[in-house]
Amino acid sequence: MKVAIRTDASSQIGTGHFMRCLALAESLKERGAKTRFVSRHLPEHLRSMLAGKGHEFVSLDRTQNDMPLDELAHAHWLGVSQAQDAADSIRVLSDGAWDWLIVDHYALDTRWESALRRTTKRIMVIDDLADRQHDCDMLLDQNFYADMQARYANKIPSHCELLLGPRYALLRDEFRQLHNQVKPRNGSVKRILVFFGGVDVDNYTGRAIEALSEIGMSGKCVDVVIGAQHPCREQIKAACVMHGYICHIQTDKMAELMAAADLAIGAGGSATWERCCLGLPTLSICLAANQQRQIADAAQEGYLYSPATNKELEVVIKTHTIALLENEYLRRLISRRAMHAVDGRGVVRIIGNMGCSGIAMREVNEDDSEKLFEWRNHSGIRSVSRNAELIKWEDHQKWFSSAMCSTDRILLIGEIGDVPIGVVRFDKHEGSAEVSIYLVPEDNRRGQGRNLLLSAERWIMHKRPDIKYIRASVLGGNIHSQHLFLGSAYRVEAAHFIKQL
Structure with missing residues (x-):
């Protein structure tokens, strides 16, 4: 592509x-x-x-x-x-x-x-x-x-x-990975992150540093992040040294800094969803007219904290930082709601919709019966199946005939060119379906599991829009499949992996 x-x-x-x-x-x-x-x-x-x-x-x-x-x-x-x-x-x-x-x-x-x-x-x-x-x-x-x-x-x-919506937030993969590791914030604030975008031409960062210095950050670590082209770069560095803050310039560790922080102060824009993904309670400052609706609606939903005020920036930051430091319940609520809204898997969803995998999905036909029988009985497939026994040809014929006649069972084969790479089965129940997937044994196209799954999901969304949720059951020892579903925007619920289409 x-x-x-x-x-x-x-x-x-x-x-x-x-x-x-x-x-x-x-x-x-x-x-x-x-x-x-x-x-x-x-x-x-x-x-x-x-x-x-x-x-x-x-x-x-x-x-x-x-x-x-x-x-x-x-x-x-x-x-x-x-x-x-x-x-x-x-x-x-x-x-x-x-x-x-x-x-x-x-x-x-x-x-x-x-x-x-x-x-x-x-x-x-x-x-x-x-x-x-x-x-x-x-x-x-x-x-x-x-x-x-x-x-x-x-x-x-x-x-x-x-x-x-933010379920499609364009976040780098490290945010998705850390989302599964961090917990909603509890307890006191020990670390504060200040970030007003990669440019910050009006030096809101410097004004935020001044406001925080008036509060007094004794016993707290303050990380200040600026871009390589910040117009007041040397001034920011000097202010951080003066107040004992840590200045990060054009860092590639933003996800780690957000995960480590207990409270953030910053602008709207794309960083909003990065902070939400990692459950970081934020005092969000609107710096542009085109961000007003976004920030106001997100605040109304509880994803961040953004006071409606016309006061000077330093006053706003000082007053409301103190309020957030003193309100553990509000910070905890924002953290939980933000993490629920953004799971870090937006890029995976988008790529699935773009059909990037190069895999074409088709429905199984009568000519595929022998191939499915051979693949399903391969030792590598049986070892991760609920039924690990060899399947008899007669039993397979009955199963295949029933599957072909059923309106609630969907059998798909994924192909690259004319070469089959895997099989995906959906068993429908009301508005959801349980998925089962395997790659063609001994094929040299390793690493195509996620692409196959996303291509099958896209087929379902277009051909069977009545299916709104997909569930997957994975054997406890099948770590590869667990990673497959987690990496394809599924969430873990009880013993199942679940995804909303």
Whole structure:
């Protein structure tokens, strides 16, 4: 699969759009996709990051022309007209057909997307604003809004697939892993994390440090995180030394810092869902008009704490940090609700919807009976099955005939090209189904279990939308299967793995 990504990062735009695209690109690349980033504005350290991670990068000409900018609220972010950007993007993507074009940019709308149709099979838009028309096949808005389902009405084509809410949050895989390890916060606050985004052009970080110093952090550790391009970098470093805080510059340990903290102070945006994933109670400060609804609705739902006030930032931070330090019940409540809302498996869900695996699913037919009999009796398959005994041919024929006639049993084979790689069975019960899965024995395509499972889930969502939940029962000693389901966005409930489609 070939995936192109159009996004920018700068002191004006910030780094959030780029970082969430990178989280998606990393998982796509892990699954064998070829990825190419296309940017007009991207700092050198982020270009180096892409090169280090093995992603292609193409830079668009930053020279502005005389064509007027469009009327969109964020048109100035682009620096050129959409028509010019579309022409430039088409030129750098004309060296082959792309399976997906992902665009994450507030300054681009249906005009740019329609022009780029010639370069790609499908277009995915990542948006937060719902303030313009789109021509796309999939739209992702990872934010929580009280009216999520209605925000994009009449703004997308009728065929467009909507992925809405923080269950689709674009988080790096370390957040998913730590989500399963950390616990909701209890007890007193021993460690505070301060982070106002990768750029923080107005130095909210410095003002937060000043506010905390007035409270007095005796006995508490304060971690302050800034980006490599922070405009007051040396000033922040000096302030941290003065107050005994720890300053982290362009850290790659953000997930670990969040997991270690008991309270966070920071901006909205993508970091909101990182903190929620790790159950970190947060005093969230709205720094941009386009974050007001997101933060207010998330606070109303109990995912974070954000007071509605017009007071000076230092006063807000000082007053409400003290309030949170003194209110263990509120911190515990926020931590639990936040962790429940964001499980860190959003990227897995999105990739499943994109059909990235390259695996085609088909229903089993009569010609498959002998192959299923041979595979099912393989010692490696029997060893992880509920029934480990050899199955007789006569018994298999009866089972297969019954399965083919049943409306509640779905048998699928996954294939790459014409080569079968695995079998997935769904046994339906009311609105749920129990899944059973195995890879074709002695096939050389190891590591395809998760891709096979996600492809089967996508088939179910399209062909059997009446199935809303999938359950899986795994033998206690089958560690591989346990990891498979946990890594595919299933949650553990009693002795089962459960996933909502």
